Amino acid sequence: MNELTDLPELRDLFADKPHPTADRLAPARTALLAEARTKRRPWTRTRTVGLRRLMLAGGLVAAMAGGVIAVQTLTPSAPASAADVLRLAAEAATATQWPEPRDDQYLHYERIAYTRSENGVPNVGPRHITGEVWESVDGSRPGLLWNKPAKSIPHGNEYRELLTRCPGHPDRPTYADLRGWPTDQEQLRHKLAERGNHPAGNKDTAAQTWNGAVRVLGTPVPPTLQAAIFEIAATLPGIEMEELKDATGRSGIAVTRVDSEGRESLIFDKSSYVFLGGQELVPGRGRELWSMTRPRIADALPAWSTSVKQRGCV
Template sequence: MNDLTELRDLFADKAHPTADRLAPARTALLAEARAKRRPRAAGLRRLMLAGGLVAAMAAGVIVVQTFKPAAPASAAEVLRLAAEAASATPWPEPRDDQYLHYERIAETRSENGVPNVGPRHITGEVWESVDGSRPELWWYKPSKSRPQNREYKKLLTRCPGRGGPAYADLRGWPTDQEQLRHKLAEHGKKMVLKKDIATQIWRAGTGILGSPMPPKLQAAIFKLAATLPGIETEELKDATGKSGIAVTRVDNLGPGGAISRESFIFDKTSYVLLGGQELVPGQGRELWSITRPQITDVLPAWSTSLKPGGCV
């Protein structure tokens, strides 16, 4: 009974648990579990005090709240798990003279009666030149939901000074967090005329993560995004209709300062990137998804009948 009395007195002046108070302890416990270390008694006590965990006494039984490792504690934790998933993915590094072949699905639809927006759905196959020196092939197909859409195939060259960096260019981007912060902020300045560095970094990330990139760089971007303010989690469906866990950043980039929401969507189990979403009042909702790329040496034989035209 003395032990129970001491335990009661220990937690008597501690605040009751809330989501905000529990999140730090939960994140620490998840990190401890992934590292496969046995927590020491003193260390566990510090975790409980720091996180505001309260032991409840009922009929002489001590009840301690537990957490499932599959349920992330915060948006930052989701991004850290996504970084781990990207780093663990086997990936043969392509040569500069090869192509990355993948499928990209995009969907646009109106929200709350927004006029002149969608709906449109595009399913496309892309053969992207690794170093950007050769024309890349885009094949757009009618979707099952809109079979009346026109199918077309194009060979497109990379426009000098426009568009995103080629895969080979991304190889040279830093993965060091501070250097990457400066690189993304510099790239983001071209996309948003705003002094907020966090917004520039997030916008740059959403811009380049829509195409294949080295897994180490993808992991580094997710780790950096986890440190940005204004991120939250929600459940969203990607452009294929698959439900995932999303990390969303809220900003006032919409028309007239309207609040916009830009999201990365991850698989709920593996935390592999599925796609993304942008929701802007007055402009509707845009969704995109990208499949894991395959490496190929040449374009399909039928592409020889196409003439290069336009640029990416």
Template sequence: MDELTRVRDWDTGAEGLSDRARAAARARLETAITEESRGRTARTGGLNRRLVLRTALAGAVAAGAGVTVVVTRDGAPHRTAPLHTVSAAEVLRRAADRSRTANRDLPVPRDDQYFYTRIYVVQTYLKGGRTRTWTDESWMSVDGSKPSLRQENGKIHHDPPLGKHEVRWPPTVYSELQKWPTDPDKLLDQFRHGMKSSLRNDVDAFFEGCMLLMGPRVLPPALQAAAFEALSKLPRIRLDYHDATVAGRRAVGVSHPGAAFTFLFDRKTYDYLGLRTKGSSAKKVNGEWKQVNSYYRTTTLEDIQVVDRIGQHH
């Protein structure tokens, strides 16, 4: 149903759909889908599925006083801000251009310092639509040689220093990140661990990119842009219009069908806003752990600083 999100650039300043117009739009769309699925090409002039669905939706939008309607995965229409038709790869390339000036004011962290982060978390459960929010503050040792204080879902965790044979991946030490390639093709090869493109290897590459950009870390110049450009070369990446807002900003997502992560970008500026993940709650039933409620979790980095001690903000 992703093709239904391609109708853009209608006047979103108009009033919302009336109940009558909304019902008419839904009926017209469902009729088009039913006719196409039964192979009734006579009524559509032999149009292919994508054009049938786009035409049906365009007619529904026109009937609804110029309001853009997007049919989400659960079939519920809602209004959305206009977004020019671009590919997922193009969104990532524009995000790369935008990121070249990001975090320029952050100093190069010393190994003995800390990353201070403030992260806003929104967790929405699929059943019932219940939403929970947290603002988590954490202080993570740059090289892992010192204890760290991490807040997760409002709960504080005291993490010991890394063990002798423990390492972080991707690294957080700046000198290690400087060794990473900033050529997108070479970086993509590293994300794939030198393996050829395949569904499994591409999912792993997408995951590696998510881990690098998730932070907290200070990336050398051009590395973040190179990461977005490298991921733009992956086959099967797709746009996701499910996300309406992130920290008050209209967002569009870029995801991979085999991964649980979605990159979120501002729809107008292509600023990188954060990540959305899909997870589930576990409950013990008859002695066995079972997944009982799935949710979407959106994390937005509100602040990152390089500080000298736990408790310091600037």
């Protein structure tokens, strides 16, 4: 804005106009609100930048004088594709950061799993289990699993188990390991494909990358890495969008990929796009839904863990 020219022009424009009152400005307010709700009209080439500024300033002055300011709020449109869902999930992941744990601490969270038969698969569920987990950040100390029966099955199987990593055994990466993973797209894509290539080695690269992403996302992942994984998954062929319920019964929006081994889905909150969990549907093995709560940080295992016996390494 050029105060030396625009302000005098603004003063001269309203010099011969009557003093604004609520009654006089009512039609202008109505017109302004109506204009705000319509598609913005392009400016003609003959109008100058100075006039554009002047008219905008005049409209703002009129609205303020009448005690009304029209504010346009934009509501994001619904995602048009599975790739859009994953990109929105990446934004949500970086917007919901949690405190960064130390290597000597634990991540404490719940993992809920629900299994049931599909198309007459024998010997499968229904089974609903809640597991309360204390996971060592760097894997140097035993973790703890408290497997609780569902409320609908009061006499179901309940057990508590110390989780110790087997020495020298290639296990899933710890949270501390994941903090060191690259977020560069090409490097991370290679890491995910490596994870998804085990144990079968005949999958195509896209299937390996998708399976690796699903496996890594089954435990807490640093938010920036989670976002980078969603961005990579959004570029994979064969993904589709559908509506699914997670293991807790919440209705969500899912991104699903189908290959020769079955259907695997990632499920997100419908409004916030926060990651809720996943679903695996394998021919001959039924359907499994799982959800995971946001982790909290703990300095130590609960006191009762001293009475839990170790059943071996995992």
